[in-house]
Amino acid sequence: xxxxxxxxxxxxxxxxxxxxxxxxxxxxxxxxxxxxxxxxxxxxxxxxxxxxxxxxxxxxxxxxxxxxxxxxxxxxxxxxxxxxxxxxxxxxxxxxxxxxxxxxxxxxxxxxxxxxxxxxxxxxxxxxxxxxxxxxxxxxxxxxxxxxxxxxxxxxxxxxxxxxxxxxxxxxxxxxxxxxxxxxxxxxxxxxxxxxxxxxxxxxxxxxxxxxxxxxxxxxxxxxxxxxxxxxxxxxxxxxxxxxxxxxxxxxxxxxxxxxxxxxxxxxxxxxxxxxxxxxxxxxxxxxxxxxxxxxxxx
Amino acid sequence: xxxxxxxxxxxxxxxxxxxxxxxxxxxxxxxxxxxxxxxxxxxxxxxxxxxxxxxxxxxxxxxxxxxxxxxxxxxxxxxxxxxxxxxxxxxxxxxxxxxxxxxxxxxxxxxxxxxxxxxxxxxxxxxxxxxxxxxxxxxxxxxxxxxxxxxxxxxxxxxxxxxxxxxxxxxxxxxxxxxxxxxxxxxxxxxxxxxxxxxxxxxxxxxxxxxxxxxxxxxxxxxxxxxxxxxxxxxxxxxxxxxxxxxxxxxxxxxxxxxxxxxxxxxxxxxxxxxxxxxxxxxxxxxxxxxxxxxxxxxxxxxxxxxxxxxxxxxxxxxxxxxxxxxxxxxxxxxxxxxxxxxxxxxxxxxx
Numbered sequence: 087x088x089x090x091x092x093x094x095x096x097x098x099x100x101x102x103x104x105x106x107x108x109x110x111x112x113x114x115x116x117x118x119x120x121x122x123x124x125x126x127x128x129x130x131x132x133x134x135x136x137x138x139x140x141x142x143x144x145x146x147x148x149x150x151x152x153x154x155x156x157x158x159x160x161x162x163x164x165x166x167x168x169x170x171x172x173x174x175x176x177x178x179x180x181x182x183x184x185x186x187x188x189x190x191x192x193x194x195x196x197x198x199x200x201x202x203x204x205x206x207x208x209x210x211x212x213x214x215x216x217x218x219x220x221x222x223x224x225x226x227x228x229x230x231x232x233x234x235x236x237x238x239x240x241x242x243x244x245x246x247x248x249x250x251x252x253x254x255x256x257x258x259x260x261x262x263x264x265x266x267x268x269x270x271x272x273x274x275x276x277x278x279x280x281x282x283x284x285x286x287x288x289x290x291x292x293x294x295x296x297x298x299x300x301x302x303x304x305x306x307x308x309x310x311x312x313x314x315x316x317x318x319x320x321x322x323x324x325x326x327x328x329x330x331x332x333x334x335x336x337x338x339x340x341x342x343x344x345x346x347x348x349x350x351x352x353x354x355x356x357x358x359x360x361x362x363x364x365x366x367x368x369x370x371x372x373x374x375x376x377x378x379x380x381x382x383x384x385x
Numbered sequence: 386x387x388x389x390x391x392x393x394x395x396x397x398x399x400x401x402x403x404x405x406x407x408x409x410x411x412x413x414x415x416x417x418x419x420x421x422x423x424x425x426x427x428x429x430x431x432x433x434x435x436x437x438x439x440x441x442x443x444x445x446x447x448x449x450x451x452x453x454x455x456x457x458x459x460x461x462x463x464x465x466x467x468x469x470x471x472x473x474x475x476x477x478x479x480x481x482x483x484x485x486x487x488x489x490x491x492x493x494x495x496x497x498x499x500x501x502x503x504x505x506x507x508x509x510x511x512x513x514x515x516x517x518x519x520x521x522x523x524x525x526x527x528x529x530x531x532x533x534x535x536x537x538x539x540x541x542x543x544x545x546x547x548x549x550x551x552x553x554x555x556x557x558x559x560x561x562x563x564x565x566x567x568x569x570x571x572x573x574x575x576x577x578x579x580x581x582x583x584x585x586x587x588x589x590x591x592x593x594x595x596x597x598x599x600x601x602x603x604x605x606x607x608x609x610x611x612x613x614x615x616x617x618x619x620x621x622x623x624x625x626x627x628x629x630x631x632x633x634x635x636x637x638x639x640x641x642x643x644x645x646x647x648x649x650x651x652x653x654x655x656x657x658x659x660x661x662x663x664x665x666x667x668x669x670x671x672x673x674x675x676x677x678x679x680x681x682x683x684x685x686x687x688x689x690x691x692x693x694x695x696x697x698x699x700x701x702x703x704x705x706x707x708x709x710x711x712x713x714x715x716x717x718x719x720x721x722x723x724x725x726x727x728x729x730x731x732x733x734x735x736x737x
Binding site: 262265266268269270271272273274275276279283284287288 | 434435436456457458461462463465467469470471472473474482483486487534535537538
């Protein structure tokens with residue numbers, strides 16, 4: 087029989103946690119990885135951007151082509167984000183609250199932009215709307231340009247960024263179910279009142295989170311937009327495409343200066359994301375630290 | 386307001402939830418819809434509320450067809466099983482919701498809403514919790530907020546889906562009594578769904594017992610308990626001892642027991658079963674006639690009623706309840722052979 091030592095106080099968590107060496111080892115590996123692949127490049131972007139001083143930086147980002155690229159990026163995001171917001175809420179509503187045939191297919195389709203390479207997404211639009219495409223002749227006859235023009239860029243941006251909102255709020259909608267909405271309807275609320283007073287407040291943080299991610303992707307997208315853009319300076323260049331052109335022309339400082347705008351956007355996104363996550367957690371457990379003692383009348 | 390449910394049927398895909406259900410709720414009555422889970426009682430309640438529409442049949446409010454009326458126009462108060470309180474609103478705002486969403490022309494002023502909500506919270510004894518969120522309340526408190534919210538729109542009917550299902554036993558008892566008093570006070574036509582026969586028997590003026598989408602029996606608590614219309618009702622409303630046998634020539638022969646059964650006077654023999662509740666059996670040391678011998682296995686002495694379990698010669702379990710005094714006088718020992726005699730037995734023909 088094994089001797090069991092009951093006299094010594096034991097660490098209650100012993101046996102559940104890894105040895106100290108392993109814990110430290112894993113932490114160091116993770117931190118080293120983050121430093122090499124995230125922090126160093128980020129620092130490099132800002133160092134390069136400001137290598138020739140503030141004036142050079144300012145002139146690089148205020149140069150007409152850069153400003154045009156910035157405007158186009160903002161325009162694409164300004165259309166893509168609201169469009170995906172509406173689509174995401176509709177899709178999440180359908181999936182979270184209703185039972186219907188093909189629900190699983192819809193859920194899978196929403197993930198499609200994550201699954202295919204952005205270049206392919208861009209190619210699809212070229213094949214559809216390009217001069218040799220299915221609708222190319224018809225579009226040419228009616229004097230409409232989609233590919234190598236702003237509409238194509240907007241379409242490609244919508245395509246690559248559409249899963250974000252839907253994916254964030256589907257789990258929230260599924261978790262809350264439809265009882266609160268039913269309660270609102272029984273109390274006499276109209277469909278719109280139910281949506282704005284009951285549904286929207288319960289999904290607002292998930293929605294905001296999805297919008298932030300969607301916006302980041304919409305502004306940062308390169309592959310799909312690159313295929314449909316045609317790289318016409320001042321006309322169909324977005325910020326990421328402008329960075330590439332500058333780099334290929336050996337204007338490193340200017341390229342990094344413009345890139346720093348995108349990097350800055352990424353940092354802002356991360357900060358917002360953290361705030362939203364914090365608020366979400368807070369609103370989930372709005373529980374007082376101490377539950378007050380019930381009065382005699384309480385049941 | 387009266388509710389008239391006429392020949393209502395409902396299917397979900399291949400599942401038939403309700404088959405031709407009809408019954409009536411009179412003004413001011415408190416009616417229980419009682420049945421095992423899946424018997425269609427909640428579906429029926431949702432149809433009355435307008436949350437589901439029936440495939441066939443009609444729901445009449447005060448004699449007027451309300452089947453096509455939309456849920457918001459039916460003036461019903463609905464208390465959901467899990468309360469469905471609005472999580473992001475305070476208790477006060479939850480109760481005020483039904484008033485705030487009214488069309489501008491009918492909407493009370495802020496002042497009126499405050500007065501009304503405060504009154505309602507007083508009625509459910511929660512006026513000091515108005516600024517809390519639902520997550521900060523206990524189950525019983527949430528239940529009462531849900532009730533106040535439902536009453537705020539001045540409904541003509543109150544519908545409650547398993548109102549005490551999610552509460553623990555003690556809270557359930559107290560809330561039950563409280564709801565009974567509240568109903569006596571406001572006299573609102575009410576229907577509640579439950580699977581707990583004790584709850585239905587204690588609370589309701591009338592009980593509608595449902596099984597597999599049909600109404601099995603509709604009557605007062607005493608009616609359904611003492612004069613069950615079917616073996617299902619007998620079984621569902623409490624423990625029973627079943628004696629299998631046959632009926633012929635006006636007699637029911639149930640194993641060792643024989644009782645008169647004049648309803649079946651013909652000579653052809655049909656399967657039947659006799660049902661007796663544990664308190665309808667009595668035990669003795671001597672053969673008192675028309676009973677059977679069984680061995681005492683266990684005796685549960687906790688409480689005023691002693692619950693005995695006996696095994697007869699075919700090793701079939703008999704459940705008997707006797708008064709504590711009687712048990713003490715008899716003072717039987719475990720393993721002793723006792724004579725069990727039913728004082729009362731109900732015979733249902735066609736039961737094996």
